[in-house]
Amino acid sequence: MTTIAETWGVHEAQFWLRDEFPADPVRFDAETGMWNVYGHAEALKTLSDPKMFSSDTTRLIPKEISPDKDLFVEGNLLQMDPPDHKKLRTLVSHAFTPKVVADLEPRIAALTNELLDAVDGADSMELVTHLAYPLPVIxxxxxxxxxxxxxDLFKEWVDTLLRNSQQRSLIKQTEADKKAAEETSAQVKNLVNYLSEHVDDRRRNPREDLLTKLVEAEVDGTKLTQNEVVNFANVLLLAGHITTTMLLGNTVLCLDSHPDEYRRVREDRALLPATIEESLRFLSPFALVARATTTEVELGGQTIPANSMLGIWVAAANRDPRTFTEPGVFDPARTHNPHLAFGRGIHFCIGAPLARLEGKTALNILLDRFPDLRTDPAVPPSFIPSPHMTGVNELRLLLKP
Ligand code: HEM
Structure with missing residues (x-):
């Protein structure tokens, strides 16, 4: 049987997409100086224990390998540990209440329809350009x-970040690594400068938006600093769109390549939420998260020293045969699907309800408007060129019977 990796040509480092799973769920990589965690139970353990597995990983990256690393840490929720993490997370959770997210549904539907109007009557569309990128970013x-x-500006910045997002060594740096790090740093600075201007403006001219809420918010009687507001907005802007872009493209691709499941979901839209969860497991957009050990730990039969960098491959964990029956099969009807695509524990994705709502609303409308939707056999899909992500980059679809 050909695996999806062979059919679609995904990144070669993503061996789990070739239906391979290592016998050792935790492995040291002497090339990069990192411990790779592939097992589901092991990944769950690391994500659930912030005391032993810290999210403040930048301290382990040597300054010569990432000279600007400290610039972007302050206010970056993803890199914070308790108790600071809790303060910022509580604050931002007020902006993402279930009601705030649910109220966005009509806007998401209107935007989807507007974007699809542009291809109405056309023979084909490129899903990412026409829908999967613009919808979540708007x-x-x-x-x-x-x-x-x-x-378009954000896309240019994000594309550079993704292009340069490869597994880099903590030990040695090649010329190519150096160039990639410089390019990444320049683009992050672009984003930071851009957001800083908007944050400054909100201090002068408050509005009804999240940036104003962040500027005005108080945590334990103190306001967030400029860097905290900007870096947090940066995380939201980046995490808030590219992942959902991938989710939309991946789900269409999964359905297209599984005709029975496709027919079932077309006929019964109540199956969409489970289909989206299975797509998240099968092709996990955010393939890798990082942690640093704070003490010596035993994990997956290995003894890992304190202050080690861990790469937790949630995309691999989501295909662990010890947890999922027939992990290489796309099965939206599976009854047990404890996937880790949104992480777990205190850093569980704050945008998960929004991503799920965007996925459900947009896919429903897409299937309603284009009942004959299928991939164009003449144009194979392309994937984001990074092992850290699993996401369709380009997906040409035929729209007419
Ligand atoms: C955290 C995945 C959509 C904002 C995370 C984490 C994962 C993830 C794996 C945990 C990282 C860790 O433990 O280190 C995804 C996927 C998405 C998605 C697969 C879409 C399919 C979104 C959206 C937003 C968002 C739409 C914003 C509106 C965040 C934030 C965090 C986060 C702010 C940090 C939470 C914390 O550290 O407490 N996401 N995400 N994500 N995500 Fe998402």
Missing amino acids: VIAELLGIPASDR
Whole structure:
């Protein structure tokens, strides 16, 4: 049987997509100086214990390998540990209440329809350009209060970040690594400068948007610093769109390549939420998260020293045969699907309800408007060129019977 990796040509480092699973769920990589965690139970353990497995991983990256690393840490929720993490997370959770997210449904539906109007009557469309990229980026830009019309700019920055996101060594740096790190750093600075200007503006001209809420918010009687507001907005802007873009593209691809499941979901839309969860497991957009050990730990039969960098491959854990029956089969009807695509524990994705809502709303409308939707056999899909992500980059679809 050909695996999806062979059919679609995904990144060669993502061996789990070739239906391979290592006998040792935790492995040291002497090339990168990192411990790779592939097992589901082991990944769950690391994500659930912030005391032993810290999210403040930048301290382990040598300054010569990432000279600007400290610039982007302050206010970056993803890199914070308790108790600071809790303060910022509580604050931001007020902006992402279930009601705030549910109220976005009509706007998400209207945007999807508007974007699809542009291809009405056409023979084909490229899913990412026409829908999967613009939809989530407009939603998150509107929430934050930055101009959604700047989205081509964000795309340019994000594409550079993704292109340069490869497994880099903590021990040695090649010339190519150096160049990639410089390019990444320049693009992050672009994003930071861009957001800083908007944050400054909100201090002068408050509005009804998330940036103003962040500027005005108080945590334990103190306001967030400029860096905290900007870096947090940065995380939201980045995490808030590229992952959902991948989710939309991946789900269409999964359905297209599984005709029985496709027919079932077309006929019964109540199956969409479970289909989205299975797509998240089968092709996990955010393939890798990082942690640093704070003490010596036993994990997956290995003894890992304190202050080690761990790469937790949630995309591999989501295909662990010890947890999932027939992990290489796309089965939206599976009854047990404890996937880790949104992480687990205190850092569980804050945007998960929004991503799920965007996925359900957009896919429903797409299937309603284009009942004959299928991939174009003449144009194979392409994937984001990074092992850290699993996501369709380009997906040409035929729209007519
Ligand atoms: C955290 C995945 C959509 C904002 C995370 C984490 C994962 C993840 C794996 C945990 C990282 C860790 O433990 O280190 C995804 C996927 C998405 C998605 C697969 C879409 C399919 C979104 C959206 C937003 C968002 C739409 C914003 C609106 C965040 C934030 C965090 C986070 C702020 C940090 C939470 C914390 O550290 O407490 N996401 N995400 N994500 N995500 Fe998402």
